[in-house]
Amino acid sequence: MAEPRTLEALETPCLALDRGRVAANAARVARHLDALGVPLRLHVKTAKSPDVTALVLGGVKAPITVSTLREAEAFFDAGYRDILYAVGIDAHKLPRAQALLARGARLMLLLDGLPAARALAEYCRRTKVAFRVLIEVDTDGHRAGLASTDPQLPVIARTLQEAGCTVEGVLTHAGSSYQCGDADCLESVAARERDGALAAARALRAAGFSAPVVSIGSTPTALAARRLDGVTEVRAGVYVFFDLVMAGVGVCRIEDIALSVLATVIGAQPERGWTLIDAGWMALSRDRGTARQRLDQGYGVVCDLDGRPIGDLVVTETNQEHGIVARRGGGAAVPLPLGTRVRILPNHACATGAQHARYYVVDGDRTVQGCWERFAGW
Amino acid sequence: MAEPRTLEALETPCLALDRGRVAANAARVARHLDALGVPLRLHVKTAKSPDVTALVLGGVKAPITVSTLREAEAFFDAGYRDILYAVGIDAHKLPRAQALLARGARLMLLLDGLPAARALAEYCRRTKVAFRVLIEVDTDGHRAGLASTDPQLPVIARTLQEAGCTVEGVLTHAGSSYQCGDADCLESVAARERDGALAAARALRAAGFSAPVVSIGSTPTALAARRLDGVTEVRAGVYVFFDLVMAGVGVCRIEDIALSVLATVIGAQPERGWTLIDAGWMALSRDRGTARQRLDQGYGVVCDLDGRPIGDLVVTETNQEHGIVARRGGGAAVPLPLGTRVRILPNHACATGAQHARYYVVDGDRTVQGCWERFAGW
Numbered sequence: 113m114a115e116p117r118t119l120e121a122l123e124t125p126c127l128a129l130d131r132g133r134v135a136a137n138a139a140r141v142a143r144h145l146d147a148l149g150v151p152l153r154l155h156v157k158t159a160k161s162p163d164v165t166a167l168v169l170g171g172v173k174a175p176i177t178v179s180t181l182r183e184a185e186a187f188f189d190a191g192y193r194d195i196l197y198a199v200g201i202d203a204h205k206l207p208r209a210q211a212l213l214a215r216g217a218r219l220m221l222l223l224d225g226l227p228a229a230r231a232l233a234e235y236c237r238r239t240k241v242a243f244r245v246l247i248e249v250d251t252d253g254h255r256a257g258l259a260s261t262d263p264q265l266p267v268i269a270r271t272l273q274e275a276g277c278t279v280e281g282v283l284t285h286a287g288s289s290y291q292c293g294d295a296d297c298l299e300s301v302a303a304r305e306r307d308g309a310l311a312a313a314r315a316l317r318a319a320g321f322s323a324p325v326v327s328i329g330s331t332p333t334a335l336a337a338r339r340l341d342g343v344t345e346v347r348a349g350v351y352v353f354f355d356l357v358m359a360g361v362g363v364c365r366i367e368d369i370a371l372s373v374l375a376t377v378i379g380a381q382p383e384r385g386w387t388l389i390d391a392g393w394m395a396l397s398r399d400r401g402t403a404r405q406r407l408d409q410g411y412g413v414v415c416d417l418d419g420r421p422i423g424d425l426v427v428t429e430t431n432q433e434h435g436i437v438a439r440r441g442g443g444a445a446v447p448l449p450l451g452t453r454v455r456i457l458p459n460h461a462c463a464t465g466a467q468h469a470r471y472y473v474v475d476g477d478r479t480v481q482g483c484w485e486r487f488a489g490w
Numbered sequence: 491m492a493e494p495r496t497l498e499a500l501e502t503p504c505l506a507l508d509r510g511r512v513a514a515n516a517a518r519v520a521r522h523l524d525a526l527g528v529p530l531r532l533h534v535k536t537a538k539s540p541d542v543t544a545l546v547l548g549g550v551k552a553p554i555t556v557s558t559l560r561e562a563e564a565f566f567d568a569g570y571r572d573i574l575y576a577v578g579i580d581a582h583k584l585p586r587a588q589a590l591l592a593r594g595a596r597l598m599l600l601l602d603g604l605p606a607a608r609a610l611a612e613y614c615r616r617t618k619v620a621f622r623v624l625i626e627v628d629t630d631g632h633r634a635g636l637a638s639t640d641p642q643l644p645v646i647a648r649t650l651q652e653a654g655c656t657v658e659g660v661l662t663h664a665g666s667s668y669q670c671g672d673a674d675c676l677e678s679v680a681a682r683e684r685d686g687a688l689a690a691a692r693a694l695r696a697a698g699f700s701a702p703v704v705s706i707g708s709t710p711t712a713l714a715a716r717r718l719d720g721v722t723e724v725r726a727g728v729y730v731f732f733d734l735v736m737a738g739v740g741v742c743r744i745e746d747i748a749l750s751v752l753a754t755v756i757g758a759q760p761e762r763g764w765t766l767i768d769a770g771w772m773a774l775s776r777d778r779g780t781a782r783q784r785l786d787q788g789y790g791v792v793c794d795l796d797g798r799p800i801g802d803l804v805v806t807e808t809n810q811e812h813g814i815v816a817r818r819g820g821g822a823a824v825p826l827p828l829g830t831r832v833r834i835l836p837n838h839a840c841a842t843g844a845q846h847a848r849y850y851v852v853d854g855d856r857t858v859q860g861c862w863e864r865f866a867g868w
Contacts, residue, residue: 123583124580124868126868157810179772179810179811180811199756199768200756200757200766200768201756202502202754202755202768202828203829204501204754204829205501208501223757224756224757224758224766225757225758227758227827227828228828231828231829248757250759253762255809255814256759256766256812257759287809376580376582377580378577378578378579378580378602378606379578379601379602379634380603380605381628381634384631388578388602388633390577390578390580393777393841394844395868397776398777398838399771399776400776400778431633431665432535432557432840432841433535433557433558433577434577434633434634436633449605450580450605450609451580451581451582462810463776466845467844468867469867488847489846489847490501490502490504490773
């Protein structure tokens with residue numbers, strides 16, 4: 113039998129994923145939502161990997177959320193049927209959505225206003241296909257959606273209904289929760305997210321539409337919610353890995369972060385207190401999400417091979433294939449000789465994951481248990 | 491014969507690449523270096539595409555620079571033989587480099603100090619392989635390399651020579667040129683880059699090493715250099731596409747930028763003056779290189795399908811698959827109805843390109859002439 117591979121034997125840079133941490137993060141959110149009595153609709157855009165999703169959902173082909181049709185197709189092929197495409201869709205993408213319906217997907221689309229509803233209705237009339245649709249509601253002014261009081265809500269629903277489509281309900285995403293730094297902020301954003309979605313659903317129901325679905329969520333608000341009466345599903349994704357931004361928001365600990373970039377020390381500038389690693393922005397991504405937080409983590413926190421942070425070391429700067437490791441705030445040289453292997457915790461797991469084609473799976477130690485593919489593209 | 495495809499018919503988001511602009515950018519740098527009498531060693535990390543490189547080099551398999559062994563292997567397979575791997579290499583990657591030598595590559599490695607030289611020498615003694623090596627010199631304090639006056643330079647050369655390796659010379663990269671905003675800064679960084687590299691080469695030669703190669707370059711310094719006597723090759727890469735950062739540095743015009751992300755309007759928030767497009771950071775990258783420049787271009791400049799900027803529209807914010815288009819500095823709603831197609835010029839072509847698997851090739855108009863693959867990974 114071959115010697116089991118270890119993190120010391122992998123070519124760098126690459127992703128190391130701790131499956132025990134993924135499982136613990138999944139269990140925590142599942143417990144929380146169970147207690148609130150609301151089912152999860154996992155967002156699979158973070159991992160883009162049926163293997164990771166199977167671990168998170170315990171093998172159940174539960175409802176999922178996707179950010180691209182490529183995800184919808186890949187997860188349909190992996191056995192998932194109840195799929196919400198949670199990005200507004202242009203008419204040129206509807207034939208692909210239609211093909212998924214024809215194959216048996218329970219696909220739900222999203223739109224953010226009357227022009228989008230009219231375009232979808234026109235397509236449905238022409239092709240005789242009937243989509244299930246959620247209307248996007250804006251509850252924190254950070255992206256798309258209508259105000260929950262917008263008088264167009266029932267007009268949109270009627271436009272779609274007349275074209276044979278079904279308005280299943282409303283969706284909102286309080287993305288501004290990523291800018292929180294304490295529990296008060298999180299609770300208030302979570303309450304606004306819930307209340308706004310419920311108000312929009314009430315407006316649709318008052319106009320005679322059943323609108324059974326009230327879909328809310330983001331990782332921070334999912335975890336901060338104290339009660340979700342009336343909400344029918346919660347979407348969250350990044351919690352499966354967590355990351356430094358989420359730690360800065362206050363919804364996880366550094367020790368919960370399951371994803372890291374394995375890298376090797378390739379040089380040094382001792383007088384500057386710099387060590388160079390072979391993970392630059394190509395491996396780490398250009399995401400600087402912690403730059404706006406209380407604790408700026410540079411391009412990531414430097415850990416040893418067992419995943420423990422090394423003193424106050426962060427990646428302070430990156431080129432395409434070089435990362436510069438230094439002490440947070442500067443100071444003495446870094447004790448990492450040439451050839452040392454490190455693991456870098458990412459600012460934003462979605463962005464860092466997207467730079468790679470696979471995960472090397474570990475479980476609390478350095479033994480590589482397997483390799484899980486992830487896909488990319490649209 | 492099938493109707494030629496146009497940019498209106500592509501699924502978005504995707505990359506649109508103007509081959510005429512690539513050819514013009516390539517010709518400009520070739521003319522400049524010809525006048526200075528120094529050959530180009532093209533950096534292929536920007537495009538990661540033998541098709542693009544063939545266009546830039548006119549089909550000649552000229553010397554190239556790579557940032558990963560994956561690039562070295564892919565370009566070797568495409569017929570390139572003279573390959574410089576311009577990132578410090580850890581011992582665990584040497585077997586792959588050795589395999590390229592064995593296949594006939596004229597591969598050159600880079601190292602930045604005595605520890606790296608000792609590690610390489612140890613490998614070469616053990617495996618009886620002889621690498622050609624450049625020593626990295628730091629001429630602007632921005633990344634790796636020894637000072638050009640460092641007394642270790644000949645010690646490193648001796649260490650390598652005793653292990654059977656050849657020290658071909660020195661390499662420097664004045665990456666700080668990216669922070670310039672005027673011609674004076676560029677000329678001064680370019681002069682320091684050249685003078686530092688020449689000084690290091692002289693130090694090696696004074697110690698008895700022939701060190702024939704003096705390799706310098708970055709796109710800004712390559713274009714700013716007034717004379718390069720003694721320099722034997724110039725490396726540059728991003729100029730093949732150019733980008734908004736390079737425009738901000740002052741080495742290209744907006745009209746020279748060959749790469750854009752094709753996107754579709756998927757929604758709006760008229761009261762906020764926002765239009766939503768289906769290109770978020772996944773399609774554009776998280777690069778915010780213009781944030782530090784005089785003119786912050788957000789996540790990119792919004793152009794029409796013919797590649798002309800639309801008023802003062804930029805992508806002001808991104809989520810994973812959403813981009814928010816607004817006027818620079820805020821203001822009235824944007825005249826882009828649902829379904830409108832736009833092209834976004836990138837901050838940093840290397841980073842934006844890396845988010846995609848292919849280029850759709852146009853030439854001054856909307857007709858798609860072909861599709862060129864690009865590769866990823868290490």
